[in-house]
Amino acid sequence: MNAQPNNKHKNKSTTIEHGLALLKKNKRKAFFILFCLFAISVFGFLTPRLFLTDQTTSEQNKTPSPTVILPTPTEIPPTQYQDQPTVPQNTPTPTTPIYKYILWKSTDEIRLTVPAKTGFSISATLRDEKLNIVTNQSGFVYNWTIDNPTLLKEKAQSFSGCTQGIQEPCPQDHFTFAASASGQTVIRVEVSKDGETVAATTFPLIIEETK
Known part of the structure; x- marks a missing residue:
């Protein structure tokens, strides 16, 4: 009756030792996995802040476009509606032309x-x-x-x-x-x-x- 607990204790010790042995054996692989998990967590935390910061900076750097106000017909100067100046006509030909004699x-x-x-x-x-x-x-x-x-x-x-x-x-x-x-x-x-x-x-x- 007393032999079963000892066997269970031995099995647990064997499992732990086996796990530590595997961890020591694959130390580099485990370290790489932990580093990746850490990097993912840090990047996931900083990405929204970086995105918001870049967006805010780009909006601040934008030159505000001048506001164009189209004049209503009543605001347009009257001179813009006038026709082009009329070209003066030539002096009328005299009824009596000038001849040599x-x-x-x-x-x-x-x-x-x-x-x-x-x-x-x-x-x-x-x-x-x-x-x-x-x-x-x-x-x-x-x-x-x-x-x-x-x-x-x-x-x-x-x-x-x-x-x-x-x-x-x-x-x-x-x-x-x-x-x-x-x-x-x-x-x-x-x-x-x-x-x-x-x-x-x-x-x-x-x-x-x-x-």
Whole structure:
């Protein structure tokens, strides 16, 4: 009856000794396991703190973006709604262009009455830029026109006359006509040479009925 307890005690001692022997034998392996467990516990404790610290630092280092306030239509300066400045137009072309030569008119304005008893003549003398009469007018062509020819009789025409020292061939620098009806019109004359207009002028004509 007393032998069983002794056997149990011996078995327990043998087991402990066997365990210590294994521990001594695998000391390095056991130390490695304990180190890993310790590292895992420490890392698990510090990781949340490190994460929070990094996140807080990154948020502090962020440069705050400027707040953009879009203006309402009433806040936009009126100048932004205005159109671009209008480009000024060129100066209008004069009604009487400047030519190389000048036509000196015998009268500025013509006033006649109807019924006409006699005809009327006008002239346009060709002069240069210094107002000297062009005495040699060979090759110069005169063209007389009337804006409203119905106010004049059919025999209105130009004619030549070598006056004021002008040499032959005499130019058609005169114009003769007779009024046939009341009204207003313009007699025009252009001088050209080699197909190019070199001078031009106009004669305003006013025809009234005799009272």
